[in-house]
Amino acid sequence: MPEKWWSANVAGGNGSKAIWDPERMVAVKRALLLSTGERYFALVSNFVTVAVVSRILTPAEIGVSVIGMAFVGIAMSAREFASANFLIQRQHLTRADVRGAFTVMLLFTSIITIALASSAPFLAGAYGDERLTPYLRVIAAAFFLELVAAPIITLLRRDMAFGKIAAINTSGAVAAAAVTISLALLGFSYMSFAWAWVASAVVTGLLAVGLSRQFWIFRPSLVGWRGMVAFGGYNGATSLLYKTYEALPYLLLGKILSLDAAALYSRGLMICQLPDKVILGGAISVILPAFSAEARQGRSLKQPYLNALGLITALQWPALLVLAALAYPFVDLLLGDQWHGVAPIVQIVAIASLFSFSFELNYPVLVSIGAVHDIFRRALIVCPVSVVIITAAAFFGLRAVAFSLLLVIPFQAFVSLTFVRRHIVIGWLEIWRAVWRSAVVAAITISGPLAVVIYIGSGFEISLVKALSAAALAAAGWLLGLWLTGHALLTEFCEGLPISGAAGWWRQGS
Numbered sequence: 385m386p387e388k389w390w391s392a393n394v395a396g397g398n399g400s401k402a403i404w405d406p407e408r409m410v411a412v413k414r415a416l417l418l419s420t421g422e423r424y425f426a427l428v429s430n431f432v433t434v435a436v437v438s439r440i441l442t443p444a445e446i447g448v449s450v451i452g453m454a455f456v457g458i459a460m461s462a463r464e465f466a467s468a469n470f471l472i473q474r475q476h477l478t479r480a481d482v483r484g485a486f487t488v489m490l491l492f493t494s495i496i497t498i499a500l501a502s503s504a505p506f507l508a509g510a511y512g513d514e515r516l517t518p519y520l521r522v523i524a525a526a527f528f529l530e531l532v533a534a535p536i537i538t539l540l541r542r543d544m545a546f547g548k549i550a551a552i553n554t555s556g557a558v559a560a561a562a563v564t565i566s567l568a569l570l571g572f573s574y575m576s577f578a579w580a581w582v583a584s585a586v587v588t589g590l591l592a593v594g595l596s597r598q599f600w601i602f603r604p605s606l607v608g609w610r611g612m613v614a615f616g617g618y619n620g621a622t623s624l625l626y627k628t629y630e631a632l633p634y635l636l637l638g639k640i641l642s643l644d645a646a647a648l649y650s651r652g653l654m655i656c657q658l659p660d661k662v663i664l665g666g667a668i669s670v671i672l673p674a675f676s677a678e679a680r681q682g683r684s685l686k687q688p689y690l691n692a693l694g695l696i697t698a699l700q701w702p703a704l705l706v707l708a709a710l711a712y713p714f715v716d717l718l719l720g721d722q723w724h725g726v727a728p729i730v731q732i733v734a735i736a737s738l739f740s741f742s743f744e745l746n747y748p749v750l751v752s753i754g755a756v757h758d759i760f761r762r763a764l765i766v767c768p769v770s771v772v773i774i775t776a777a778a779f780f781g782l783r784a785v786a787f788s789l790l791l792v793i794p795f796q797a798f799v800s801l802t803f804v805r806r807h808i809v810i811g812w813l814e815i816w817r818a819v820w821r822s823a824v825v826a827a828i829t830i831s832g833p834l835a836v837v838i839y840i841g842s843g844f845e846i847s848l849v850k851a852l853s854a855a856a857l858a859a860a861g862w863l864l865g866l867w868l869t870g871h872a873l874l875t876e877f878c879e880g881l882p883i884s885g886a887a888g889w890w891r892q893g894s
Contacts, residue, residue, distance in 0.1 A: 422550035447643025461627035532589030652729030825865035832857025
């Protein structure tokens with residue numbers, strides 16, 4: 385095997401093809417098909433797991449897992465100092481690069497695992513709940529086991545081998561769902577989530593090794609470690625800032641109010657993230673490799689970025705508005721009666737999330753063009769400000785934290801777009817032109833559900849049957865809005881979403 389063994393994806397020169405050329409488009413569409421199927425399967429699996437477990441465990445029990453995962457999220461971000469994304473964006477990749485990257489990841493992961501496991505009693509004592517100790521220690525083991533699959537999956541992503549990735553991740557999702565539900569029914573309570581993560585890590589690791597059979601990856605080597613550490617320095621610091629910001633509301637609510645409050649807030653955010661997960665599906669895992677391939681060819685990312693904004697907002701904005709209007713029946717359907725208090729949180733966060741339309745695109749764009757420094761600078765600006773706002777709000781209760789996102793998310797969106805505009809030269813007016821049709825579509829979509837709510841006259845707490853009627857009106861309004869505005873998404877649907885729709889981001893002109 386030649387030293388530059390990943391040559392199919394890094395070859396440059398005159399023989400290289402643009403990603404929207406027919407041959408490359410076929411590869412992108414196939415990758416999107418496989419990745420979308422895998423992501424939607426994982427979404428449905430997680431949806432079923434949450435629906436079942438939320439009826440078995442109480443908010444207080446799930447609150448233990450929420451607090452534990454908040455600490456683990458911060459620990460996981462520290463692993464990004466040895467980020468596997470280094471392997472995706474590198475122009476020319478050799479075996480030495482891969483082995484060096486794995487060795488650095490192994491060292492960082494080992495240190496973090498030991499630190500997390502040994503600090504578990506202290507963290508549990510800080511919250512006055514000893515249940516956190518075993519949870520954190522089991523999660524630390526799962527965290528370490530994930531290392532086996534990480535470099536293999538990253539290399540498969542670089543090679544856009546999403547068939548194998550789909551097999552690996554789908555198997556892991558099945559294992560996690562089966563173990564979580566089974567152990568919850570058997571009385572393992574909050575520990576069901578921890579042991580499920582271990583099971584998932586074992587399954588994905590064994591399958592990744594079995595499918596790739598690239599055992600040389602795991603031979604320690606420090607050749608090329610400086611390049612990875614240099615890339616991971618900014619990437620890790622950025623991830624640490626963002627994960628700390630994301631974990632802070634749970635940690636504050638769990639400490640100041642109760643574990644129940646942390647669980648309610650967690651479930652509210654989870655529900656508000658469903659539109660993004662459903663809309664983008666498998667496309668997100670393809671965006672970074674595709675943008676990186678485009679950047680390596682010296683192509684502009686401006687038009688693909690604007691096209692993507694237009695398509696995303698036409699799906700995301702209507703979905704979030706309908707979710708806000710139908711939050712009460714949706715929460716009752718998904719989580720059960722004991723989670724009724726989540727609905728007001730969902731309504732507030734859904735409205736705030738309207739400003740997050742570019743979030744899933746900004747990181748891949750900046751990484752693909754090598755602007756990792758700007759990602760870190762952006763984090764240095766938005767994270768401290770966001771932390772101050774959320775911390776102040778936490779002392780006024782759960783809803784105050786939710787309301788604080790009406791300030792935090794728009795602020796983050798403005799800063800993020802400002803940094804993106806520095807590199808791909810996009811004007812604010814061009815962004816508006818890319819999304820204005822989506823705004824009209826969203827307004828037409830929500831008119832039906834609002835009419836139902838107003839007609840019933842009892843507020844947003846409507847029955848499931850009436851909510852289904854409102855959802856049907858929303859779907860009809862959405863299609864009408866796409867047609868009236870001549871939205872590009874309608875064309876993509878006619879050509880067959882999700883494949884052509886996601887691939888359409890790369891087309892020139894719109």
